[in-house]
Amino acid sequence: MARGLNKAMLIGHLGTDPELRVTPSGQSVANFTVATNESFKDSSGNLQERTEWHRIVAWGRLAEICQQYLKKGRQVYIEGKLQTRSWDDQKTGEKRYTTEIVCSDMQMLGSPRDQGGFNQGGNYPQGNTGQAYGGGNFQGRDQQQQNSGYPSSPPGGMQEQEKDDLPF
Amino acid sequence: MARGLNKAMLIGHLGTDPELRVTPSGQSVANFTVATNESFKDSSGNLQERTEWHRIVAWGRLAEICQQYLKKGRQVYIEGKLQTRSWDDQKTGEKRYTTEIVCSDMQMLGSPRDQGGFNQGGNYPQGNTGQAYGGGNFQGRDQQQQNSGYPSSPPGGMQEQEKDDLPF
Amino acid sequence: MARGLNKAMLIGHLGTDPELRVTPSGQSVANFTVATNESFKDSSGNLQERTEWHRIVAWGRLAEICQQYLKKGRQVYIEGKLQTRSWDDQKTGEKRYTTEIVCSDMQMLGSPRDQGGFNQGGNYPQGNTGQAYGGGNFQGRDQQQQNSGYPSSPPGGMQEQEKDDLPF
Amino acid sequence: MARGLNKAMLIGHLGTDPELRVTPSGQSVANFTVATNESFKDSSGNLQERTEWHRIVAWGRLAEICQQYLKKGRQVYIEGKLQTRSWDDQKTGEKRYTTEIVCSDMQMLGSPRDQGGFNQGGNYPQGNTGQAYGGGNFQGRDQQQQNSGYPSSPPGGMQEQEKDDLPF
DNA sequence: TTTT
DNA sequence: TTTT
Numbered sequence: 001m002a003r004g005l006n007k008a009m010l011i012g013h014l015g016t017d018p019e020l021r022v023t024p025s026g027q028s029v030a031n032f033t034v035a036t037n038e039s040f041k042d043s044s045g046n047l048q049e050r051t052e053w054h055r056i057v058a059w060g061r062l063a064e065i066c067q068q069y070l071k072k073g074r075q076v077y078i079e080g081k082l083q084t085r086s087w088d089d090q091k092t093g094e095k096r097y098t099t100e101i102v103c104s105d106m107q108m109l110g111s112p113r114d115q116g117g118f119n120q121g122g123n124y125p126q127g128n129t130g131q132a133y134g135g136g137n138f139q140g141r142d143q144q145q146q147n148s149g150y151p152s153s154p155p156g157g158m159q160e161q162e163k164d165d166l167p168f
Numbered sequence: 169m170a171r172g173l174n175k176a177m178l179i180g181h182l183g184t185d186p187e188l189r190v191t192p193s194g195q196s197v198a199n200f201t202v203a204t205n206e207s208f209k210d211s212s213g214n215l216q217e218r219t220e221w222h223r224i225v226a227w228g229r230l231a232e233i234c235q236q237y238l239k240k241g242r243q244v245y246i247e248g249k250l251q252t253r254s255w256d257d258q259k260t261g262e263k264r265y266t267t268e269i270v271c272s273d274m275q276m277l278g279s280p281r282d283q284g285g286f287n288q289g290g291n292y293p294q295g296n297t298g299q300a301y302g303g304g305n306f307q308g309r310d311q312q313q314q315n316s317g318y319p320s321s322p323p324g325g326m327q328e329q330e331k332d333d334l335p336f
Numbered sequence: 337m338a339r340g341l342n343k344a345m346l347i348g349h350l351g352t353d354p355e356l357r358v359t360p361s362g363q364s365v366a367n368f369t370v371a372t373n374e375s376f377k378d379s380s381g382n383l384q385e386r387t388e389w390h391r392i393v394a395w396g397r398l399a400e401i402c403q404q405y406l407k408k409g410r411q412v413y414i415e416g417k418l419q420t421r422s423w424d425d426q427k428t429g430e431k432r433y434t435t436e437i438v439c440s441d442m443q444m445l446g447s448p449r450d451q452g453g454f455n456q457g458g459n460y461p462q463g464n465t466g467q468a469y470g471g472g473n474f475q476g477r478d479q480q481q482q483n484s485g486y487p488s489s490p491p492g493g494m495q496e497q498e499k500d501d502l503p504f
Numbered sequence: 505m506a507r508g509l510n511k512a513m514l515i516g517h518l519g520t521d522p523e524l525r526v527t528p529s530g531q532s533v534a535n536f537t538v539a540t541n542e543s544f545k546d547s548s549g550n551l552q553e554r555t556e557w558h559r560i561v562a563w564g565r566l567a568e569i570c571q572q573y574l575k576k577g578r579q580v581y582i583e584g585k586l587q588t589r590s591w592d593d594q595k596t597g598e599k600r601y602t603t604e605i606v607c608s609d610m611q612m613l614g615s616p617r618d619q620g621g622f623n624q625g626g627n628y629p630q631g632n633t634g635q636a637y638g639g640g641n642f643q644g645r646d647q648q649q650q651n652s653g654y655p656s657s658p659p660g661g662m663q664e665q666e667k668d669d670l671p672f
Numbered sequence: 673t674t675t676t
Numbered sequence: 677t678t679t680t
Contacts (some may be wrong), residue, residue: 037678073679075445225676343513420557454640
């Protein structure tokens with residue numbers, strides 16, 4: 001049987017506004033990061049918090065919805081698949097790897113009124129949200145396949161980040 | 169609210185036998201990789217297959233169960249959380265990052281009789297499996313927290329791999 | 337292989353305040369309902385919304401956390417397993433079935449300030465939340481097993497509901 | 505925000521061969537059951553096993569794939585959403601409820617050679633599997649929406665089952 | 673480096 | 677770089 005399951009699910013907060021780019025072939029791509037927080041007691045019994053950062057990629061209509069409605073700090077549910085891309089480190093000439101979640105479903109959580117920076121324009125499209133989501137979800141799935149031919153080299157906007165040696 | 173969701177779920181096949189180590193503090197750790205396969209039609213309408221490789225880490229009792237029962241080629245369900253570790257690249261002095269799934273639940277899929285290399289010893293413990301699973305699952309959760317203080321430098325056995333510049 | 341996966345995950349809003357009871361054996365049990373909403377276009381292309389109601393059961397410490405912090409209208413993430421209980425319909429003498437989600441993880445979503453009825457007492461325990469969650473989660477798992485011997489007859493509060501012919 | 509998450513995920517074995525019907529409007533529907541097994545220690549420390557039965561519904565192309573490739577005993581991964589349908593009990597005149605998983609993704613697990621009753625015809629379509637899956641998945645999603653207008657009365661084949669007082 |  |  002030649003299939004499997006590759007699924008990641010997050011609930012967390014955006015660390016950055018989504019950045020929207022368009023590939024040479026005309027595809028929309030949005031990149032952003034999401035932080036998930038975890039509480040645990042350390043060996044001394046003290047409550048500790050740990051933050052994990054995740055790199056998210058969305059394609060097509062879903063990318064545009066992310067760019068339009070998501071802002072830094074917003075709480076979201078993200079569903080997608082794990083994908084490890086490789087690229088050549090310009091500084092060292094080595095091959096390097098980055099793991100991302102290719103988003104196929106996104107849900108905004110909490111109330112928009114409650115989210116800093118979200119409702120600035122005051123025109124949050126209540127009636128249209130479901131429709132936008134539905135379309136986004138469909139395109140998310142569709143794009144995953146077509147984008148399989150997308151070059152694995154990092155997009156232009158990423159090279160500055162590499163200089164800082166940060167994962168994103 | 170200071171919590172979130174960080175979950176990864178895979179169904180795939182092991183690419184390597186699990187390697188079991190023991191940390192200086194006496195914790196068992198198992199490392200292995202899992203391949204997930206995806207079929208899609210490319211732009212020419214041809215059926216293509218893409219394989220994604222995932223790096224898995226299990227701790228404690230669950231690590232021992234993985235090492236004992238899993239073998240290269242075995243089909244498994246893996247559930248866990250995403251974790252990006254950083255380490256210093258000895259060759260370039262740069263900080264580098266690896267994303268892993270810290271396993272909290274594992275299910276062997278298919279029949280053991282059907283799995284190459286699995287039943288060699290002939291002593292697959294039918295009656296004991298559920299118990300082993302149950303304990304493994306519990307320890308999986310438990311260990312995730314205690315291990316939060318585990319040094320983020322790569323364990324000894326990993327440095328050879330880095331020399332090859334492979335993600336795992 | 338004698339195991340499997342039985343998982344349900346919801347993001348929705350509580351339809352009722354959680355009701356906390358204590359079983360004869362001293363176990364805490366909380367019952368509440370969660371609505372999930374779905375948007376879709378009907379055959380005429382009109383945007384429709386459909387609501388699905390889910391019956392949630394939590395045990396032990398997690399039950400107490402639910403009763404303490406969740407209120408009608410609150411947005412939550414629920415993770416658990418599906419369980420179909422049977423009971424005897426007093427009116428007809430027939431065996432009847434109810435499917436519930438036995439909750440093993442719960443996350444409050446959005447901001448507490450934004451939630452109607454949530455912050456009335458003004459004493460939302462900031463520093464303690466993570467700890468409460470952690471404990472709840474662990475107990476959620478633990479209780480699922482011990483409670484397997486819990487009588488499958490419906491809890492007292494349910495029989496009134498049946499009279500109204502509501503699913504919960 | 506008018507959306508949410510409603511997801512169920514199972515790994516288990518079919519309790520029945522899928523039954524394929526066609527609705528008056530020409531939609532294919534497949535019904536089958538899946539058992540998930542869980543091991544736990546009871547209060548006396550003895551290992552117990554509990555089986556939970558789940559009722560699965562698939563629509564459209566995915567229904568046809570299920571009917572074609574799945575057989576009683578086969579191990580599968582099922583992903584879908586929870587849906588509670590109501591219908592009128594002919595015997596008592598009461599409204600009754602059944603919870604099902606509306607399947608949007610299905611993966612056959614294990615090896616087909618290893619599955620009883622699976623490879624009888626000897627013509628398991630190796631090259632076509634991925635394609636069939638992909639289409640099924642897409643149609644699974646698509647059908648969920650169009651089928652929202654499907655009458656909630658129970659299909660003909662169910663009434664016999666009710667006589668036996670079985671959940672399915 | 674897996675599997676079909 | 678998020679949130680509580």
